[in-house]
Amino acid sequence: MDGAWRAVRAMAVLASVLAAGHIAAAATKADLEREVQRFSVACAKNDVYPDLYDCRCLTEGYRKGVQEADSTRRRKAIVRDNKLLQQCPASQSSIAAWFKHDCSTSLTGRPDHADLCNCGAEKFSTAFRASPPESKREIEILKKDAMQACGLAEQKPARHPMIPLK
DSSP: OHHHHHHHHHHHHHHHHIIIIIOOTTOOHHHHHHHHHHHHHHHHHSSSHHHHBOHHHHHHHHHHHHHHOOSHHHHTTHHHHTTHHHHOBOOHHHHHHHHHHHHHHHSTTSTTHHHHHHHHHHHHHHHHHHSOOOSHHHHHHHHHHHHHHTTOOOOOOOOOOOOOOO
């Protein structure tokens, strides 16, 4: 699920970089719109974001936040402070497709992986849409809960066998 974590961090970092590096405190409307467009492109090109979150919704929320922000410092935290991730989940089918791909990749050795991944995708996408996560930890918890609900027991670390010494 490393990709999802990168995606969550990427949006926060992107907003921070855009606000800190490209725009002065007294930015013009054109500067602000360029910042919003860079945000939009970065979201669309991200390897995970377009599958889990609606980039158009995020961009519009970011645009509104940029217009309301009175300083560069405030723009750095727009995604977090305006809870844009919670307001902008992708469609349930997009989230489910992402989960199925991620699940299939990690469970390819199991003969029942297709059934587990289909079940998990349904549970994960429903839970994700009901309460969109805002961190890697929350995504991991949703993923784990979905798989457990579908019958995949939590895997415990392998134990080394005891070798009896006589």
